[in-house]
Amino acid sequence: MNRARGIFVTGTDTEVGKTFLAAGLAKALKELGLDIGVMKPVASGGRRTENGFVSDDALALAGAIGAPDDLALVNPVCFEAPLAPMVAARLEGVRVDLGTVWQAYETLAARREFLVVEGIGGLLVPLDEGATVLDLIVMLGLPVLVVTRPTLGTINHTLLTVQHAREHGVDVMGLVINAVGPVEPSKAVETNPAVLEEWGRVPVLANFRYAPDPGAHTETFAALAKLVDTRCRARGAFS
Numbered sequence: 001m002n003r004a005r006g007i008f009v010t011g012t013d014t015e016v017g018k019t020f021l022a023a024g025l026a027k028a029l030k031e032l033g034l035d036i037g038v039m040k041p042v043a044s045g046g047r048r049t050e051n052g053f054v055s056d057d058a059l060a061l062a063g064a065i066g067a068p069d070d071l072a073l074v075n076p077v078c079f080e081a082p083l084a085p086m087v088a089a090r091l092e093g094v095r096v097d098l099g100t101v102w103q104a105y106e107t108l109a110a111r112r113e114f115l116v117v118e119g120i121g122g123l124l125v126p127l128d129e130g131a132t133v134l135d136l137i138v139m140l141g142l143p144v145l146v147v148t149r150p151t152l153g154t155i156n157h158t159l160l161t162v163q164h165a166r167e168h169g170v171d172v173m174g175l176v177i178n179a180v181g182p183v184e185p186s187k188a189v190e191t192n193p194a195v196l197e198e199w200g201r202v203p204v205l206a207n208f209r210y211a212p213d214p215g216a217h218t219e220t221f222a223a224l225a226k227l228v229d230t231r232c233r234a235r236g237a238f239s
């Protein structure tokens with residue numbers, strides 16, 4: 001049996017707060033006493049450096065926990081063009097090597113107690129010819145957190161994501177509602193969490209308001225880390 005040793009953070013879209021969530025959750029899980037590793041398996045929009053392309057998301061994740069792991073393990077595949085990885089790879093005339101991603105994941109999973117892994121875009125972003133982010137999730141065998149917007153439109157995007165993940169056998173642990181910008185109070189914002197839970201048959205594990213000061217989210221991250229820890233233990237992640 002594949003014992004999940006981590007969590008995969010996906011989202012309904014790009015720029016919904018996956019890095020914000022994955023970095024904060026990794027830090028809070030570390031503060032619970034877990035030996036945490038982080039991963040951004042495939043990134044695009046990387047910056048050119050002496051050591052190749054570097055992903056800001058990978059740096060943010062590693063920075064959140066002061067991860068000593070080699071960046072080549074944290075982020076084994078990175079493209080310069082800010083595009084879906086398959087499109088960036090085609091432009092560069094290369095392929096996304098999911099074997100390299102798997103090896104990096106296995107190395108980190110053997111080294112760390114628990115991994116927080118950030119996806120790229122949403123579930124159906126193409127990674128390689130014929131392979132999407134969803135295929136990566138299935139390959140890693142991790143339960144998923146879905147980061148989603150609080151505003152009108154989130155019901156459709158969220159339910160599509162949850163339903164499609166489940167149809168492929170993915171364990172959707174919960175939703176995290178997150179506001180990347182100021183949100184006007186509205187009936188939609190007020191009613192969305194309960195509607196998502198009812199129609200998605202999935203719990204909303206946290207609801208992050210918009211607050212640029214990272215310290216404003218400490219308690220919400222601590223509560224979320226406890227929920228994720230408990231739910232992962234129930235799934236045998238630490239046995």
Ligand SMILES: Nc1ncnc2c1ncn2[C@@H]1O[C@H](COP(=O)(O)OP(=O)(O)OP(=O)(O)O)[C@@H](O)[C@H]1O
Pocket residue numbers: 011013014015016017018019020021057120121178179180181208209210211212213
């Ligand atoms: N709750 C929040 N309060 C304030 N700012 C936030 C919040 N959540 C996210 N942000 C900011 O919004 C921006 C987008 O968030 P983030 O980079 O985490 O999204 P993402 O889903 O990881 O994007 P990408 O698809 O590019 O990986 C970032 O500048 C982040 O710091």
Ligand SMILES: [Mg+2]
Pocket residue numbers: 018019020057118
């Ligand atoms: Mg990100």
